[in-house]
Amino acid sequence: MAEKVNDCIATDLNSVISHLREHFNDTPDLIFREFGIKQTGEQGLLVFMDGLSDKNAINHDILRPLQFEEGSGQAGGKLIMNVGHIMTVETWMRVEQNLLNGFSTLFVDGRTEAYSLDTRGWPQRAIEDPQMESSLKGAHQGFVETGGQNIALIRRYIPNRELKIRKLTVGKRGRTEVSILYLEDVTNKQFINSLEERIRAITVDVIINTGELAEFVEDDPYSIFPQFMTTERPDAAASQILQGRCVVVLDRSPSVIVAPVSFMSFFQSVDDYSTRWSISTFIRLLRMFAFFVAAFLPAFYIAVVSYHFEIIPLKLLFTLGESRGRVPFPPFLEAIIMELTLEMLREAGVRLPAPVGQTVGIVGGIVIGQAVVQAGLISNTMVIIVSFTAIASFILPNYDMVAAVRLVRFMLMVLAAMFGFVGLTVGLMAMVGHLITLKSLGMPYSTPLAPLHIKDWKDTIIRMPLWKMNKRPEGSAPLQSVRQGNTRTKEEQE
Amino acid sequence: MNAQAQKQKPSITILQFICIISGIQIGVAVLSLPGNLVKAAGTDGWIAIIIGWIIAGVAGTVIVMVMKNGQDETILELISRTLGKWAGKLAALLMACYFVLLTFDGLNRTVLITKTWLLPNTSSFTLMVLMLIPSYAVLNNQIIAVGRYVVVIFLMSLWVPFIYLLPLKNGHLLHLLPVIKEGWGPVFIALKALIYPSLGIIAAFFLYPYLKNKKQAVAGMWVSNSITMGLYLFITVICLLFYSPDEFIQYNEPVISMLSSIEFRFVERIEVLFIAFYIFFFSMVWIPCLYLTVECTSWMLGGKKKTLHLQIICVGLAVITYLLKPTFSASDDLQERLMWIGFGFEYVLPVCLLGYLWIYGKFQPRR
Amino acid sequence: MPIMIVRRGLLACLLLIPLTGCADQIDLETATVPLALGMDLDEEGRFHYFTSEPIFSSKLKKTSHESSGTSTTLRQSRERQDSQILGLTLGRNFQVTIIGKRMMQHKGWFKMMDVLYRDARNTLTDRMIMFDGPVSELFALDQPDQPMMPVLLRGMVINKSSRSETANTSVQQLHRQMYETGITPYVSEITVSNKKIYMAGTALMDSKGIYVESLNTTESILLAVLQRTANPGISLTFQIPGVEKQPPFVSNSVSISPGKISTKIKTSYENGKFNFHIKVKTNVSLTEHLFPFDVFKEKKELEKKINEQMTKKLTALVHKIQKKKVDPIGLGLYARAHEYDAYMKVKDNWGEALSRGDVKIEVSVTIASVGAVR
Structure with missing residues (x-):
């Protein structure tokens, strides 16, 4: 802070204006308002950013009391304003920051300090239902931009x-x-x-x-x-x-x-706690299953069809052989084409407005799916596999994890196409190896599984009744482990 | 962050301790064990496992007793403190060689089995590199990762023994009778076949200092031994029930071949899936052993640059596979040698060390 | 830093190496998956192989393709097969393995199957069947009104054997039966007459694998009773002597359906002879009796008669087996388990030893239910 001397705000209003004009050139939304303060009889200057500050507050709570109300009448006396949060600032740096954050700044002629008044009032959205994580029974308030x-x-x-x-x-x-x-x-x-x-x-x-x-x-x-x-x-x-x-x-x-x-947190959602525990346990297991389906199914299919078709039951072998026989592409290429189509459809749906997005879904899912099979470009088994995979990936409650699963899926597909089941195993091994070494803020990512905390399984893989979960999860090493007392006495449990 | 992590000494739980030791023991050895036992003692081979269990348990206890002499140090530090710096270096070198042999043996077997059952036309070298990739991913970290990995694999494989109950539909209890048909002689000879599958208790030398609760070490040794030997007993008895005694020796890997007879309605040839899954299981040998190798070599050369050591060893293993072109007979040969080397390292060495430390302890206070 | 880059580069190169390997990839549609394997000798004693593989196409009317030829070994035959068809032949999906009777009469035919056991990718659950006649006839059979021959045969073996009317021997079990000294091999037997496939029963072989005798379906059921593999659901019919017949109907018949059968085998060794005492005990339900008879009053008597008949039939079966010096029952296993030393002496000639042995059979049947009408 070598330039501290220069950083001090000027006492003279004109030099304040010229300083600000100089620093904020080409900033037409910076508003200067000069007025006489009736309370003290001094000359005042109010500076604020248009659009970032609440005009009502400025008009009614600052300008009106200062201009029209009686005060002590002494220069340098206290200023009375109807503003909740008033900061005294002495440096240009703070003034600048506050201005840009929507505070309005009051300079008084002759004073070595300025006042930042909380008149923040930028365009804001009302609190709405969360878009990405909608919930059936949970609250319908989502975070906003403030x-x-x-x-x-x-x-x-x-x-x-x-x-x-x-x-x-x-x-x-x-x-x-x-x-x-x-x-x-x-x-x-x-x-x-x-x-x-x-x-x-x-x-x-x-x-x-x-x-x-x-x-x-x-x-x-x-x-x-x-x-x-x-x-x-x-x-x-x-x-x-x-x-x-x-x-x-x-x-x-x-x-x-x-x-x-931890990895398992991505398989939980708030709704798990508002539905009955047996049902949410089932849903959690379903999600786990869905994760494996979403990550492994296409790869598994490729491995089976191009390496290990001996495991296919005889009756299925005939149908599979027949539908594969008409397709010109090798299974890997077939799978990649379908998966990429699906990813494109998904991306197309995300960016388009809801009604159009639905149309895209219908066109992609039904029309293309049907036509591609009839034209003999893709086997119908592949279409089934890909749609099954897509459904499975939609079950996962967290978008980031779904995105990760997509990538994992492609990697596994490549491995399966090169080495069949061996490739899949190696892929799974590498994934396990990666997950157990991964950390989140220094906490093991794979926590209730590795390192093993069997007690934490109550609320990860399954969901036990809430009155059974009296301790906080060990994985995040809480300082205070007891979460709740016994809700149910022994007799009630019986 | 790094400074913070280094300050905290990594520790492993008793479960990880048990799983690492059992994992090294079971790994690939379980495949050849029933065949070797039957070759030596016919259908009475399973009795040898019970005797072997006691012997291996005692050996494990001896190892823990040796380690109790040190204060929070690995065997290498203990040796160099009591026997001199150069003895420590020599021990590190020998142990590194031993562990690298175990690693190579595990990887080699896995590659060979994969080749026989799943990918006969893929080169061993390619498969070896493929296996080394996930190992590298796990090992780029500390002992904690190894412990966690092995526990996860253990949990994931818990259901496997149950599948072995399915072929029992065609099992015959009559195969086991009469018990002790040729007297106790063959049973004791069969103990030899148990040396190789019990190798791995030596890992306790290196794991002990990391163990959170050192009092549980002896119990842990016995538990891991019991898990190992219990599984061996289970698999051997099932093999004996399933295969006729005269037919048994016709198979190279009875444990895998047996799966070929399982039939499900929804999936045929279940053994294909299994062998792919077994790679997981086999990795419990080579991943801890690779870690121990790196531990030994890096300690020998000053304890720095573990990653470099790991990289060099991985590349070395791949290159050796490329040059040697592994075969089953060479692998059998290696296992035979490892049996005796391992016997020296895991049974004889701890006893000698314990004796030496006892004498050392007697004379130390007088100085 | 440059060292780090070099090292990373080297590692990356190492990672790329696996990319070279897809030598084992065979897509389903390019593979030919024979479902049945047939082996036979012709009149001149040349080895013939036969395979039947499905055609994955809805356009062609015929659903399967049969190929055959002569070769010295099975593995060699694969090249011949490949030259005939579109894809690559693989033995990974065999449903049945059929051996001609003529081939089975030659010592050493089992060695021809070596590749099935040695190549780990081949199936071991395919069912073993002996065909009474030239195998070429079976493979030439074209039945548009029935499922594909391999599927039909496997279904036949599995379903009939669940009622014990034939053996259920897979290739894996054949291996056991061949190598185990205490048991001789037995496989399913089929015949073709009037262009239709019939399940004939069970074919018995001696310890070398040479075909010696056939059992019909009834005998197969009785064999299963002795082997302790008979499931509930089997059906046995006896003619009771002393009951008047009304020709042309065989009205002195009674059919029973046993529940769980308990067969106990006691082994002893005396005077250089093995003695087996087999006790068969079961609760049966009466499924049919064609003669007038008061079930409630004369139950004991009927039970006695059924016991006699069943004992007679079982004894006849055992005599047949002893005469041929084979042991499909696996009495040798009992002999080894209980009379180890004596067994080890005759181990290599167990069939011979059994034929000199004594087998006593005792049946005790209890009628548990008589059905819906009196």
Whole structure:
């Protein structure tokens, strides 16, 4: 801070204006408003960014009391305004930042300090149902683009003073606010410290989205598996915090990061806790099965058809042989063509508005599927396999994991095409090897499986009744392991 | 972060300890064991397993007793402290050789079996490289990864023994009778066949310092031995029930051949799937052994650059496969040799060491 | 840093090596998967092989293709086969293996099957069948109204053997029966008459594998009773002597369907002879009796008569077996288990030893139900 002297704001209003004009040239949305302050009889200058600040507040709560209300009448006296949050700032740097964040700044002629008034009021979206993770029985409030509101949404679920927030700023140009939320008496300090350390180490212009932040702080950026979970549901975030994890809220981004997470967390959804435990156990097992289907089925098919067709039961062999006999492509190529078509359809559907997206789905799924088989380009078994795979991948509740599974699928297909089942086994081995060495914030990624925590299986592979889950998961090494007492007495259980 | 990780000494749980040792023992050895036992003692071979269980258990206990003499150090550090620096280096070299042989044997067998049953026309070299890729992925980390990997494989393979109950439909209890048909002589001769399949307890020399709760070590040794020998007994008895005693010796790998007779309605030739899955199982030999090799060589040369050592050994293994073109007979030969080398390392050495340490301990305070 | 790059590069190269290997890839449509394997000798004693493979096409009317030829070994025959057809021949999907009777009468035919056991990719669950006649006849059979011959034969063997009317010997089990000294091999037997395939029963072979005798379906059932492999569901019919017949109907018949049969075999060795005492005990349900008879009053008497008849039939079967010096029952296994030393002396000639032995059979049948009508 060698230029500290120069950084001090000017006392003279004219030099303030010229300084700001000089620094904010070509910034027509910076508004200057000069007026006389009736309260003290001094000359005032209000500067704010048009569009980022709330005009109503400026008109009614700042300009009106200052201009028309009686005050002490002494120069340098206290200014009375109807604004909740007033900051006294003394440096140009802070002034600039605050202006750009929607604060309006009041300069008073002759004073060495300026006042940043919280009139933030940028265009905002109303709180809506989450788009990506819709839930049947859960809450219908999703995160929005304002960090403060998102924190408020989480606080609504955990109104406890142990819920602490560490506030950091990231990005030289963007100066995005990043808040780490955690429970002081539960969450392991190691996670918070290493998360903070990593976020502090980021030196970039700006971080627009949570995905970017996650990429900067991930343990293994080369892995195809997501090591942090993003969610746009406050209830999900809150329940993760209660399990001893941290949540990172990034201002301007409608989703939050949950860390550390394990591989199995990607198979859980909030709805699991609002449906009956037997059913959600079944659904969890189904998801696990779906993961394997989505990752392995096309590869398995290729391996069977081009290496190990002796395992096909006789009756199926005839049908399979017949449908394969008409197809000009080898199984691998056939599978790749179909998988790529499917991926294209999916991408096409995502970007298009909902009604058009549906049409694309119908055209792709039914028309192309039917025609391609009839034309003898693709065997109908392959179409079945690919659609089965697609359905299986839709069952997984987390988008990032689905995306990872897609890549895994292609890798396994290549391996299967080269080595049959041996390739598949080696692929699975490499995947297991990778997953067990992977870490999320230093916590083992494959936690309840490796290292083995049988007790955590209650809420990972299956879901036991809630009143049986009295401890927090061991995997995330919570400081306080007891989550709840015995809800049901012995007699009731009988 | 790195400094933090290094400060924390890695530790393994008792379960990982058990699984690593059992894994090295069972691995590829389970395939040839029933055949070897039957060759030596006919249908009474299974009795030898019970005797072998006690012997291997005692050997394991001796190893733990040796390790109790040291304070949180591996066997190499213990040797160099008590016997001198150069003795330590020599021990490291010898053990590295031993482990690299075990690794090579495991990989070699896997490649050969894969070739026979699944991919007869693919070159051994290609398969070897293929097997080394996931090993490298696991081993690029510390002992923790090895422990976790082996536990996962164990969990994943828990259902395999149940499949072996299916061929029992065609089993005949009469094969086992009469018990002790040729007297106890052949049973004791058959003990020789159990040396090779019990190799692996030596891993305790290296795992002990990492063990979280050292008091459980002896129990862990016995549990892992019981798992190993229990599985051997199970498989051997099933093989004996399924194959007629006269027919048994006709098969090279009775444990795999037996699967050929399983029939399901929804899938034929189930053994193809199984052999592919067995690669997983076999990897429990070579992955820990490869880790131990790297541990020995890197300790010998100063304890740095483990990754480089791993890379050199992997490349070396691949090159050797390329040059040697593995065959079953060479592999059998290697197993025969390993049996005696292993006997020296895992049964004789610990006893000698224990004796030496006892004397060393007697004389030490007088100095 | 450059060293790191070089090392990474080398590793990457090593990873690329596996890309070269797809030598084992054979797509389903390019492969020819014979479902039946036939072997036979012709009049001049030349070795013939036959295969039947399905054609994966809906356009052709015929669903299977038969190929045949002569060669010295089975493995060699593969090249011959490949020259005849579109794809590559593989022995991975055999459903049945058929051996001609003539070939089975020659010592050493089993050695011809070596490749089935040696090449680990071949099936071992295909069922062994002996064909009474030249195998070429079977493979030339074209039956549009029936499933493909291999599928039909396998289905026949599996279904009939579930009712014990024939043997259920897979190639794997044949291996056991050939090498085990305490048992002689037996396989299913089929015949063709009027262009139709019939299940004839069981073919018995001696310890060298040479065909010696056939059992019809009834005898096969009785054999299964002695082998302790008979499942509930089998059916036995006896003619009771002393009951008046009304020709042309054989109205002195009674049919029973045993439930679980318990067969106990006791072994002893005396005076250089093996003695077996076989006790068959079962609860049966009466499925048919064609003569007037009060089941409630005369139940004991009928049971006695059935016992007598069954004992007679079983004894006849055992005598037949002893006469041919074979042992499909596997009595040798019992002999080894209980009289080890004596057995080891005659081990290599067990059939001979059994023929000199004594087999006593005792049947005790209890009628548990008589059906829906009186």
